Amino acid sequence: MSFHDQMSQHPWKEIAAQVRGRSASDVEAALAGRSVNLEGMLSLLSPAATPYLEEMARRAHRLTLQRFGRTIQMFAPLYLSNECVNACVYCGFNRHNPIERRTLSVDEAEAEGRAIHDLGFRHLLLVSGENPHRVTLDYLRQVLDRLRPRFSSISIELHPMGVDAYEALIDAGVDGLVVFQETYNRERYGDFHPQGKKRDFLWRLETPERGARAGFRRVGLGALLGLCDWRVEGFYLALHAQYLFRNFWRSQVNISFPRLRPAAGRFEPPHPVSDLHFVQLLLALRLFLPDAGLVLSTREPPSFRDHLIPLGVTTMSAGSHTEPGGYSRPTDAxxxxxxxxxxxPRAVAEVIRNRGYEPVWKDWDAAFLQ
Ligand code: SF4
Structure with a gap:
């Protein structure tokens, strides 16, 4: 059964009604067991769970210590290109935005890699707008040849691809895949993604499965917080991660929490997510998925990030540039x-240490597999 088949058994409107109908006793029942099931997850995401956030936080902290210890994995994104064939209404790279477009040459990508390496990072996330004619498999192989010697782990967040292309990228040295569904609300998905290949809800939804089938060691999911009701998105994220854990045991599943930030085009989030609700989502996911990596990006403000460290986060980016070429020299891109x-990054690492955690710059080496 594909994830889409499984998701179809849980219509959005029914989940929305259920999550709003939960009571305090449902939340207490969810917290009484040793683990949280899907029914419990609905309760923890519900408005009725608000008075229980402290209890959830204590339990999330304990669980994360048991599974991950006092460590925070560090990584940096390297933006290869801001060219995109899609027109996502919330994104600065939307093809209709009149911005300067740029795809790094292989030499420029290597210079960016060198600058990121000099900052201390050994885990890299290659990111790009979605333009398969600019960011081709051949281009990626050349870039990876240059970057591999400096990084022990390289993940990608690029246009969704088929299993064969993912296998080729794994052979070229990539070990992780990140793809955000943006929203699991199929009815609204087309409003936010009006043009380009990204309009295809199913192709995107099944990308994590294709990646796990190809053999990525890490697979990352996320919903763009602010597009639709976060409580319902949280349920589908949990369902999606659970599906991957059950069907692809070789892949570590990570969940990110991208909350909408200002970008070119000035999109206003229709369902803004407050800090309190952000925390509730993170805690509920930790309690439901004790083994999932939870990833926090530089979209969030410093003090908020610092407070989240003991609550279940396992991975953080720092010092990020989201414009191609931004690490190695000032750019107009x-x-x-x-x-x-x-x-x-060093300042973020210092805060992590001051909170009693160890910033981990390298926890993996491709040589383990050889
Ligand atoms: S596909 Fe990605 S980069 Fe392109 S417009 Fe959409 S969100 Fe932006």
Missing amino acids: EAQFSVCDDRP
């Missing part, structure tokens, strides 16, 4: 969104 935590 447009950023995908404005970063909120612009502290240098």
Whole structure:
């Protein structure tokens, strides 16, 4: 059964009604067991769970210590290109936005990699707008040849591809895949993604499965917070991660929490997510998925990020540039969104240490598989 088949058994409207109908006793029942099931997850995402956030936080902290220890994995994104064939209404790289477009040459990508390496990072996320004619498999192989010697782990967040292309990228040294569904609300999906290949809801939805089938060691999911009701998105994220854990045991599943930030085009989120609700979502996912990596990006402000460290986060980016070429020299290229935590990576690492955690720059080496 594909994830889409499984998701079809849980219509959006029914989940929305259920999550709003939960009571305090449902939340207490969810918290009474040793683990949280899907029914419990609905309760933890519900408005009725608000008075229980402290209890959820204590349990999330305990669970994360048990599974991950006092460590925070560090990574940096490297933006290869801001060219895109899609027109996502919330994104600065939307093909209709009149911004300066740029795809890094292989030499420029290597210079970016060198600058990121000099900042201390050994885990890299290659990111790009979706233009398969500019960011081709051949181009990626050349870039990876240059970057591989400096990084122990390289993940990608690029246009969704088929299993064969993913296998080729794994052979070229990529070990992780990140793809955000943006929203699991199929009815609204087309409103936010009016043009380009990204209009195809199903192709995107099944990308994590294709990646896991191809053999990626890490697979990352996320919903863009602010597009639709976060409580319902949280349920589908949990369902999606659970599906991947059950069907592809070789892949570590990570969940990111991208919350909409200002970008070119000035899109206003129709369902803004407050800090409190952001925390509730993170805690509920930790309690439901004790083994999932939870990823926090520089979209969030410094003090908020610092407070989330003991609550279940396992992975953080720092010092990020979301414009191609931004690490190695000042550039006019447009950023995908404005970063909120612009502290240098070493300063973020210092905060992590001060909170009693170890910033981990390298926890994996491709040589393990050889
Ligand atoms: S979200 Fe991604 S696919 Fe959509 S316009 Fe931005 S870069 Fe392109």
